[in-house]
Amino acid sequence: MRRASTLLAPVLTGLVALSLAACDAEAPAADPQPQPEPEVEAPALGIAGKADNASASALAQGVCPEAARYATNGAGQAFCIFEDITLPDAEVDPYCHYLTDGYIGFSWTQSPATAGYACPEGSYYGPNGQGTGYCVFDDLGLPSADGLAPYCYYLDDGYLGYYWDMCPAEARYAPNGQGTGYCLWEQVSLPAADDLAAYCDYLHEGYIGFSWTDTPATAGYTCPEGARQTDNGAGLSFCLFEDLWLPPADDLAPYCHYLDDGYLGFSWSL
Numbered sequence: 001m002r003r004a005s006t007l008l009a010p011v012l013t014g015l016v017a018l019s020l021a022a023c024d025a026e027a028p029a030a031d032p033q034p035q036p037e038p039e040v041e042a043p044a045l046g047i048a049g050k051a052d053n054a055s056a057s058a059l060a061q062g063v064c065p066e067a068a069r070y071a072t073n074g075a076g077q078a079f080c081i082f083e084d085i086t087l088p089d090a091e092v093d094p095y096c097h098y099l100t101d102g103y104i105g106f107s108w109t110q111s112p113a114t115a116g117y118a119c120p121e122g123s124y125y126g127p128n129g130q131g132t133g134y135c136v137f138d139d140l141g142l143p144s145a146d147g148l149a150p151y152c153y154y155l156d157d158g159y160l161g162y163y164w165d166m167c168p169a170e171a172r173y174a175p176n177g178q179g180t181g182y183c184l185w186e187q188v189s190l191p192a193a194d195d196l197a198a199y200c201d202y203l204h205e206g207y208i209g210f211s212w213t214d215t216p217a218t219a220g221y222t223c224p225e226g227a228r229q230t231d232n233g234a235g236l237s238f239c240l241f242e243d244l245w246l247p248p249a250d251d252l253a254p255y256c257h258y259l260d261d262g263y264l265g266f267s268w269s270l
Contacts, residue, residue, distance in 0.1 A: 067122025
């Protein structure tokens with residue numbers, strides 16, 4: 001845990017008004033490309049009931065800090081939410097613009113009315129010595145995923161956190177409406193190779209892709225955006241989508257049997 005004196009150093013030079021930084025087991029053969037649901041705004045968790053798809057999976061429990069809850073919004077975003085937060089008797093502001101440094105929280109002007117206030121579980125109290133109190137959640141263990149951003153719109157309703165995209169930037173989130181989510185790379189330009197093959201056995205290690213044997217017909221081929229091109233030194237080349245953030249699901253599986261149609265990806269139960 002960071003010491004408050006180090007963590008709040010930017011504040012000691014004068015705190016400006018904070019702005020909200022948050023700014024089926026298988027797809028049916030008749031419809032191999034699941035259609036996406038309309039994009040929606042991140043859910044107002046806790047206002048009209050708890051968040052969608054709260055997971056009881058042991059895998060999900062390791063995604064977020066112990067005091068936070070993992071949830072998804074049905075639009076391809078995952079959340080870690082600190083909720084049921086009791087706030088001090090003061091005007092409270094989110095302190096969320098240092099998320100990429102590994103911490104978020106909230107602040108307030110100290111007064112007799114806030115004396116004795118205790119920060120919520122999972123956070124610590126860090127005053128700046130100039131009349132401002134802070135509750136800080138740190139050591140968050142942030143996911144290495146695209147779209148990471150604070151989710152601090154609803155602090156006044158007792159919760160805040162952060163969210164990220166479940167699929168990489170180059171892939172499309174596509175639920176099939178039957179309880180399965182997909183991340184799909186589509187319209188993939190493929191090399192002119194007779195032995196083109198999916199290379200998806202290592203998804204759980206964070207990468208998938210495809211391979212082919214180098215021939216004059218494949219000379220000059222370049223991998224799709226977001227994939228790394230490599231070879232094994234014996235005439236076999238690969239395109240690999242690597243360092244994937246993977247949803248916490250016991251049935252996470254590659255979805256690579258339609259590679260010849262120009263797409264591949266992975267699936268999991270929502």
